[in-house]
Amino acid sequence: MVDQLRVGIAGLGVVGSAAFRLLERQADALAARTGCRIEVTAGAVRDRGKERGLGHTSPKMFDDPVALARAPDIDLFVELMGGDEGAARASVEAALEAGKHVVTANKALLAKHGLALAKAAEQKRVALAFEASVAGGIPIVKTLREGLAGNSIERVYGILNGTCNYILSRMEREELSFEECLKEAQRLGYAEADPTFDIGGFDTAHKLAILTSLAFGTSIDADAIHVEGIEGVTLADIKAAEDLGFRIKLLGVAQRTRNGIEQRVHPTMVHKSSALAEVMGVTNAVTIDADAVHELTLVGPGAGGEATASAVVADIADIAKGIRSAPFGLPAARLQKTEKLAMQRHEGGYYIRFSAIDQPGTIAAIAKRMAERQISLESVMQKSDPRAAGKPGAPVPVVLITYATTEELVRGAVDAIVADGTVAEKPQVIRIERQ
Amino acid sequence: MVDQLRVGIAGLGVVGSAAFRLLERQADALAARTGCRIEVTAGAVRDRGKERGLGHTSPKMFDDPVALARAPDIDLFVELMGGDEGAARASVEAALEAGKHVVTANKALLAKHGLALAKAAEQKRVALAFEASVAGGIPIVKTLREGLAGNSIERVYGILNGTCNYILSRMEREELSFEECLKEAQRLGYAEADPTFDIGGFDTAHKLAILTSLAFGTSIDADAIHVEGIEGVTLADIKAAEDLGFRIKLLGVAQRTRNGIEQRVHPTMVHKSSALAEVMGVTNAVTIDADAVHELTLVGPGAGGEATASAVVADIADIAKGIRSAPFGLPAARLQKTEKLAMQRHEGGYYIRFSAIDQPGTIAAIAKRMAERQISLESVMQKSDPRAAGKPGAPVPVVLITYATTEELVRGAVDAIVADGTVAEKPQVIRIERQ
Numbered sequence: 121m122v123d124q125l126r127v128g129i130a131g132l133g134v135v136g137s138a139a140f141r142l143l144e145r146q147a148d149a150l151a152a153r154t155g156c157r158i159e160v161t162a163g164a165v166r167d168r169g170k171e172r173g174l175g176h177t178s179p180k181m182f183d184d185p186v187a188l189a190r191a192p193d194i195d196l197f198v199e200l201m202g203g204d205e206g207a208a209r210a211s212v213e214a215a216l217e218a219g220k221h222v223v224t225a226n227k228a229l230l231a232k233h234g235l236a237l238a239k240a241a242e243q244k245r246v247a248l249a250f251e252a253s254v255a256g257g258i259p260i261v262k263t264l265r266e267g268l269a270g271n272s273i274e275r276v277y278g279i280l281n282g283t284c285n286y287i288l289s290r291m292e293r294e295e296l297s298f299e300e301c302l303k304e305a306q307r308l309g310y311a312e313a314d315p316t317f318d319i320g321g322f323d324t325a326h327k328l329a330i331l332t333s334l335a336f337g338t339s340i341d342a343d344a345i346h347v348e349g350i351e352g353v354t355l356a357d358i359k360a361a362e363d364l365g366f367r368i369k370l371l372g373v374a375q376r377t378r379n380g381i382e383q384r385v386h387p388t389m390v391h392k393s394s395a396l397a398e399v400m401g402v403t404n405a406v407t408i409d410a411d412a413v414h415e416l417t418l419v420g421p422g423a424g425g426e427a428t429a430s431a432v433v434a435d436i437a438d439i440a441k442g443i444r445s446a447p448f449g450l451p452a453a454r455l456q457k458t459e460k461l462a463m464q465r466h467e468g469g470y471y472i473r474f475s476a477i478d479q480p481g482t483i484a485a486i487a488k489r490m491a492e493r494q495i496s497l498e499s500v501m502q503k504s505d506p507r508a509a510g511k512p513g514a515p516v517p518v519v520l521i522t523y524a525t526t527e528e529l530v531r532g533a534v535d536a537i538v539a540d541g542t543v544a545e546k547p548q549v550i551r552i553e554r555q
Numbered sequence: 556m557v558d559q560l561r562v563g564i565a566g567l568g569v570v571g572s573a574a575f576r577l578l579e580r581q582a583d584a585l586a587a588r589t590g591c592r593i594e595v596t597a598g599a600v601r602d603r604g605k606e607r608g609l610g611h612t613s614p615k616m617f618d619d620p621v622a623l624a625r626a627p628d629i630d631l632f633v634e635l636m637g638g639d640e641g642a643a644r645a646s647v648e649a650a651l652e653a654g655k656h657v658v659t660a661n662k663a664l665l666a667k668h669g670l671a672l673a674k675a676a677e678q679k680r681v682a683l684a685f686e687a688s689v690a691g692g693i694p695i696v697k698t699l700r701e702g703l704a705g706n707s708i709e710r711v712y713g714i715l716n717g718t719c720n721y722i723l724s725r726m727e728r729e730e731l732s733f734e735e736c737l738k739e740a741q742r743l744g745y746a747e748a749d750p751t752f753d754i755g756g757f758d759t760a761h762k763l764a765i766l767t768s769l770a771f772g773t774s775i776d777a778d779a780i781h782v783e784g785i786e787g788v789t790l791a792d793i794k795a796a797e798d799l800g801f802r803i804k805l806l807g808v809a810q811r812t813r814n815g816i817e818q819r820v821h822p823t824m825v826h827k828s829s830a831l832a833e834v835m836g837v838t839n840a841v842t843i844d845a846d847a848v849h850e851l852t853l854v855g856p857g858a859g860g861e862a863t864a865s866a867v868v869a870d871i872a873d874i875a876k877g878i879r880s881a882p883f884g885l886p887a888a889r890l891q892k893t894e895k896l897a898m899q900r901h902e903g904g905y906y907i908r909f910s911a912i913d914q915p916g917t918i919a920a921i922a923k924r925m926a927e928r929q930i931s932l933e934s935v936m937q938k939s940d941p942r943a944a945g946k947p948g949a950p951v952p953v954v955l956i957t958y959a960t961t962e963e964l965v966r967g968a969v970d971a972i973v974a975d976g977t978v979a980e981k982p983q984v985i986r987i988e989r990q
Binding site: 138150267270395412414415418419454 | 573580584697698704707772849850851855856868869877880
């Protein structure tokens, strides 16, 4: 154990400056807890002129994060710039190469280069820690890597993107369309001007890639994840879900199946009585199913400067204490390669909403296509929009909830129903996640 | 780091045998994760003849746990016998004295002797780990000790006793009395023949004592906790809570106040929309309010052989990896002494249920006593039992919800109301915990 740990922070934006202030504010407590003085001795920023509220004790500033990463002034390099290439990648690689510990919140970098970085850290016997990269202030990395060390994990799933959860919560609460809620989220700063990365499920996929590796001992691979966003979720779906006892959440799910580890991100029906259904707004939550602990759920802030800084500081404190874990729990050489599983083989229940043409025999025709494929129906709901009621020929919403079946059978049935000409628009299919 | 960690388990009951099997089942994974073979080389049991499902690889058996604790056959002693004195205390002390790491699930032992044991462990530079002592499989000790290292914690509170939560959940769901639910809990094995320890809040207090020490850096002291059980909670309270948007839970709460650290265990009104309100049955949950992470909630199994064994094995894995934390986060010498705070100084909202005598002016008289003490009322509900309606002179339930005030003022008002002779029986007072 060293008596002093000199920290350099690259990127002093919202998270970086919060981490800096937290390390200062808690300096004595951290010294008592870790047996080591943790000091931010240097930083790197793009614009030195900007006011960052760092007080009087401004550390030595570098323009070039790679120079900071290599500087003899620091023992530990904190990367909070973001981006999966460029300065972030170059500086993290430089820091590991120089034998310095690395703490990062950069999920995109880990999703793309995590395995190579873990190998580099192992080779130099330094830490590569990334609690802040998934679910902000929730200590999910530590829980998977250490807290559940004795468990064989069956499934890990959760709400990992606050923007999507905010939009879905608000659609439900205020009966607004997806587009209206997205605009509101952008106005409030919960969504980017280009929201594709969040809304399309890609941010969730990066985080899920990290959780999968930790939970299942696989080599991180975001390309093995099936990704769908929430753009297609309509208010009609949210209301039908409500009527049937469900809520719609964008989940990232990694699950052990007989075909391998299935990784997927998509809008999902969760039972209203489940812990995840209760998680509203920008909050994140992760549930783990494992053989010994059975079910464990962690709920907390998924973003925000202070909450994310809390995770960064916890990583730094562990390193100060001398805790060294393999970045993904197992030595990099033991991480197993994963395959992207075909979603056609996915097994589970389904929500299917049809806009059925209002004529005799429509429901019978739909039900027949399901029965042909041995798909059992848990519930069938036909509920006309009161505003359209009475208008002859207006399409009638028909919602089915199936028992567990396969995606291949469901897609086959839906295609056959469309071919039958009994539906007025493209049917909506949303997977159900059982708790 | 050692290549092999030899474990001795004293107490091979439900948790001990589950831990033994888990260590065997996960032996390869644990070796890969920790860089160390973990082997149960010895055990101690009261009755050697009993079948424990340990398979063919039965370890060397001792009759005397103290002899096991001192045996050169082991590096780490696991205490799963229970009890705050006797064999448990003697063997844990002997193990620490002999320079062996200790893992225990024994909350009663820690609540009583935790400080002395932490000092002994520090002196010998060995680990004293007790994840399994609080909230079963939930990694709350690790979260407080490591995961939130950068936070200043304001409050930690939770549902820490499955028996009480089972009874309260069942009273609500099935509209049964406390006595009926207790009997059912005993029949199902969720409550002991003598249920005082659970029902009276003492088990929760032992667990809270541990959480308080970890969260606030105080020396563990269960005697500083104000303890009330759930015996006095009636179905009338549960129904009134429901009507007012609350649920009743037995909570353990430790909170930083301007008077010091307030520690209390009592039936509590929690808002139905809160994470804790959703926790039903034997499940446990803990919420932490802290300056950086804001609010974090962990939900999981609070008991059960496998879930508790999961926590025991996580502790063993950390020790195998070489992780050494001060047992209560800070060196024992730095833990601050706490005082038992007078509950009269408690500040918060209150639920008060009166059986008011049905005569003109009763509510006015009750309201006057509140107003005299500047107690503001958030809601007032007078709701007659339909079965009693029409019977002249039958008492009328009047329920008040107050805004934040002090216990002294509330007790004073209630005493004055009783002295006024306007109520038919002892009023019920239940504290409200704001989320």
